[in-house]
Amino acid sequence: MKEFICIVCPRGCHLKVDDDGNVTGNSCIRGEKYGKQEAIDPRRTLTSTVKIKSELVRRLPVVSSEEIPKDKVKEVVRCLDSVEVSAPIKVKDVIVKNVMGLGVDIVATRTIEK
Amino acid sequence: MKEYDLVVVGGGSAGLAASIAAYEDGVKSILLLEKEKFLGGILLQCIHNGFGLHEFNEQLAGPEYAQRFVDKFMSYGIEYKVDTMVLGINEDKSIIYSNKEDGYSIVKAKAIIMSTGCSERTRGAIAIPGSRPSGILTAGLAQRYLNIDGYLVGKRVFILGSGDIGLIMARRMTLEGAKVLGVAELMPYSNGLNRNIVQCLHDFDIPLYLSHTVSNIIGKDHLEKIVVSKVDDKMNFIEGSEMEFEVDTLLLSVGLLPSNVLLEDMGMEMSSTRGPKVNEMMETCKEGIFACGNSLHVHDLVDFVTKEGREAGKGASRYLKGLVTRNEECLECVAGDGISYVIPQYVHVSNVDDNVEFKFRVRSPMENKKIVIKINDQVIKSVVKLHLLPAEMETVVVKKGEFTSNNGKLVIEVEER
Ligand SMILES: Cc1cc2nc3c(=O)[nH]c(=O)nc-3n(C[C@H](O)[C@H](O)[C@H](O)COP(=O)(O)OP(=O)(O)OC[C@H]3O[C@@H](n4cnc5c(N)ncnc54)[C@H](O)[C@@H]3O)c2cc1C
Ligand code: SF4
Numbered sequence: 214m215k216e217f218i219c220i221v222c223p224r225g226c227h228l229k230v231d232d233d234g235n236v237t238g239n240s241c242i243r244g245e246k247y248g249k250q251e252a253i254d255p256r257r258t259l260t261s262t263v264k265i266k267s268e269l270v271r272r273l274p275v276v277s278s279e280e281i282p283k284d285k286v287k288e289v290v291r292c293l294d295s296v297e298v299s300a301p302i303k304v305k306d307v308i309v310k311n312v313m314g315l316g317v318d319i320v321a322t323r324t325i326e327k
Numbered sequence: 328m329k330e331y332d333l334v335v336v337g338g339g340s341a342g343l344a345a346s347i348a349a350y351e352d353g354v355k356s357i358l359l360l361e362k363e364k365f366l367g368g369i370l371l372q373c374i375h376n377g378f379g380l381h382e383f384n385e386q387l388a389g390p391e392y393a394q395r396f397v398d399k400f401m402s403y404g405i406e407y408k409v410d411t412m413v414l415g416i417n418e419d420k421s422i423i424y425s426n427k428e429d430g431y432s433i434v435k436a437k438a439i440i441m442s443t444g445c446s447e448r449t450r451g452a453i454a455i456p457g458s459r460p461s462g463i464l465t466a467g468l469a470q471r472y473l474n475i476d477g478y479l480v481g482k483r484v485f486i487l488g489s490g491d492i493g494l495i496m497a498r499r500m501t502l503e504g505a506k507v508l509g510v511a512e513l514m515p516y517s518n519g520l521n522r523n524i525v526q527c528l529h530d531f532d533i534p535l536y537l538s539h540t541v542s543n544i545i546g547k548d549h550l551e552k553i554v555v556s557k558v559d560d561k562m563n564f565i566e567g568s569e570m571e572f573e574v575d576t577l578l579l580s581v582g583l584l585p586s587n588v589l590l591e592d593m594g595m596e597m598s599s600t601r602g603p604k605v606n607e608m609m610e611t612c613k614e615g616i617f618a619c620g621n622s623l624h625v626h627d628l629v630d631f632v633t634k635e636g637r638e639a640g641k642g643a644s645r646y647l648k649g650l651v652t653r654n655e656e657c658l659e660c661v662a663g664d665g666i667s668y669v670i671p672q673y674v675h676v677s678n679v680d681d682n683v684e685f686k687f688r689v690r691s692p693m694e695n696k697k698i699v700i701k702i703n704d705q706v707i708k709s710v711v712k713l714h715l716l717p718a719e720m721e722t723v724v725v726k727k728g729e730f731t732s733n734n735g736k737l738v739i740e741v742e743e744r
Contacts (some may be wrong), residue, residue: 223716223719260374269365271477272475296612324398
């Protein structure tokens with residue numbers, strides 16, 4: 214049995230998911246879907262910053278192009294510690310391709326011109 | 328003295344949206360003034376994602392959300408000055424600013440939009456007994472140090488206040504290698520969004536202590552230890568409930584306050600939100616001066632800031648084109664039972680285009696209630712809400728035809744179903 218708080222809407226239902234993936238405590242179908250996903254394969258969007266050589270700023274904010282498994286978030290952040298890029302960079306530029314073989318890219322969320 | 332139709336003070340989400348809306352509505356002589364080196368405002372340091380669900384139907388990181396508006400602003404070629412601090416506004420709508428290039432200068436405007444954002448409360452810290460070593464700072468400042476300057480302020484951290492910025496920083500600092508020992512919230516409920524409690528605290532097993540606060544601060548030069556105590560329903564420390572945490576950093580996330588020194592210096596009266604009172608087009612009590620965004624009232628969603636910025640931009644354009652119908656008749660809009668504030672505070676029904684979107688917050692968490700809008704004690708609209716939280720701004724739209732009177736009092740209140 215796993216317990217979660219549903220985050221799909223502000224109501225925040227307390228969900229219980231048993232070992233067969235049956236969800237209880239939800240008030241609507243969206244909560245059931247969320248509970249199942251959280252129990253089987255919880256994923257999160259990762260955001261962080263990397264070093265950038267630029268006249269204007271020191272850090273470039275980045276995001277994972279898709280959600281990654283929750284238990285991989287810390288490792289990916291560590292792996293970004295050693296990344297350094299140089300301006301110019303545009304929003305959506307790929308900073309790390311297929312990070313740690315997860316099939317997800319790390320992309321820029323800010324344009325830095327110089 | 329150089330003159331513009333419209334001068335916008337503050338280049339965050341609100342100021343950008345306001346400038347863009349005014350430009351698109353035909354105002355071409357616009358100048359935007361921003362004190363930081365970049366346009367975009369506070370969002371540039373909010374690197375987490377979750378912005379833009381209403382505006383773009385996708386989840387963007389803060390800087391990316393801001394970038395979309397900066398790009399649009401730039402594509403219109405609207406004039407702007409960064410690294411430029413606005414120092415004062417005169418009765419005749421002349422604006423005093425200073426920067427490296429122009430020195431101390433004055434420009435004149437026919438209309439002004441104020442979008443100067445908010446600052447973080449520090450009140451919580453002032454009230455805590457004990458010493459004042461270094462290592463105590465606001466969550467937003469720590470966010471700026473980490474996300475803009477790349478500098479982690481501490482290794483063992485405690486957070487006072489469960490506002491969203493504190494929650495977000497709990498996750499961010501944990502991922503950067505700090506140990507976050509807990510979050511204390513004075514109230515019996517959190518002021519942060521559920522999503523942030525789950526993804527920033529639960530994900531990392533960071534405890535949230537509700538009805539708790541910091542009761543002592545210990546440390547000579549640098550913070551060494553804090554004491555956290557439970558409080559009773561009168562907010563007094565409960566003896567025997569003390570917990571000690573060895574920390575080098577205490578982050579304060581105890582709320583935000585609209586920044587309005589410029590308007591206060593003009594002698595403008597502030598409302599209970601600490602922002603100016605405005606009418607249906609976001610115009611303050613001084614004709615031709617408009618306000619929007621976090622300097623009007625603190626928003627939790629930037630999408631709503633953008634929307635409000637647009638309203639102010641359109642209002643200013645309407646004013647500049649002489650389309651405003653003004654007569655003495657006006658509704659005063661006030662917060663009734665269970666509601667902490669209502670915006671706008673005044674509505675001139677004759678000047679309403681289509682409708683008015685009222686924004687308000689409830690005083691405490693509630694379930695299954697009715698939001699009722701009354702004009703001079705007569706109910707004109709009622710909406711059922713299953714869940715109401717102070718952390719989430721609510722809105723109700725009233726169409727022009729639904730206003731049953733042009734003057735008197737409009738009250739928004741919570742009633743039992
Ligand atoms: C730390 C923090 C975290 C947030 N997290 C989220 C979130 O996770 N999700 C979400 O949807 N919303 C979030 N918000 C809310 C949302 O981002 C803000 O409400 C929104 O960005 C505010 O826009 P604004 O334009 O009103 O203010 P700001 O972005 O603060 O812009 C105000 C601008 O005015 C400038 N200024 C001020 N005074 C002067 C002066 N005298 N002269 C010249 N310029 C001046 C400032 O430099 C600043 O650039 C957060 C807000 C804060 C403060
Ligand atoms: S289960 Fe449905 S009602 Fe409950 S929080 Fe989730 S989405 Fe909202």
